Amino acid sequence: MLRIAVLASGRGSNLQALATAIADGHLPARIVGVFSDKPACGAIAFARAQGLPAVALAPRAYPERAAHDEALFSAVAAVQPDLIVCAGYMRIIGAAALERFEARMINVHPSLLPRYPGLDTHARALAAGDREHGASVHAVIPALDAGPLLSQVRIDVRPHDDAASLAQRLLPREHALLVATVGLIATGRLRLFPGHVEHDGQRLSSPLMLGADDRLTGA
Ligand code: GAR
DSSP: OEEEEEEOSSOOHHHHHHHHHHHTTSSOEEEEEEEESOTTSHHHHHHHHTTOOEEEOOGGGSSSHHHHHHHHHHHHHHTOOSEEEESSOOSOOOHHHHHHTTTSEEEEESSOTTSOOSSOHHHHHHHTTOSEEEEEEEEOOSSTTOSOEEEEEEEEOOTTOOHHHHHHHHHHHHHHHHHHHHHHHHTTSEEEETTEEEETTEEOSSOEEEOTTSOEEOO
């Protein structure tokens, strides 16, 4: 059973999607801890309500970024995760913490990377006149939103979309993407290595794509 630690800063809908898939028997994994920089966030409230181990450390209690990272990631290490899932964790993670968990950390990001790393992805896709938008799951490396891609899901941009409508339509697809991607990791079909990802033993050169049937397939 894959042991997952989830990092989150916000409402926690991706965390809930993982927890629901596990409870429904669709994902052979166990959430062994939920970790946050925001003690009052929805993800931590959900974790506590579910009886999941939850640790939230506010950065202002620490003299510098590295000290906060060290405290939070020591708590993560203590639950001995096989995989760390960043599900809306909105802080940049320092190189020391990343080294400690090399090739064991993934992030879900609301854009078709490499387009729009960082914030405001929906508004930026609209401003650029994109016809397609989507979400990506990638391995976490020190450069922001730039690690090897594991998987993506695409949605059409509609003529009257605004950032809110686009975000709302993308979110359930993002949840399905994360669940399917973690599922392939849990069954050993998708494996992370330093600097690359393998699918069924082959080096992945382009991300797996999520179909309407919620399955991931190669390009
Ligand atoms: C998600 O849309 C996730 O892709 C995004 O934050 C949201 C968290 O929602 N992550 C990033 O922007 C990371 N760069 P949630 O708390 O409901 O899962």
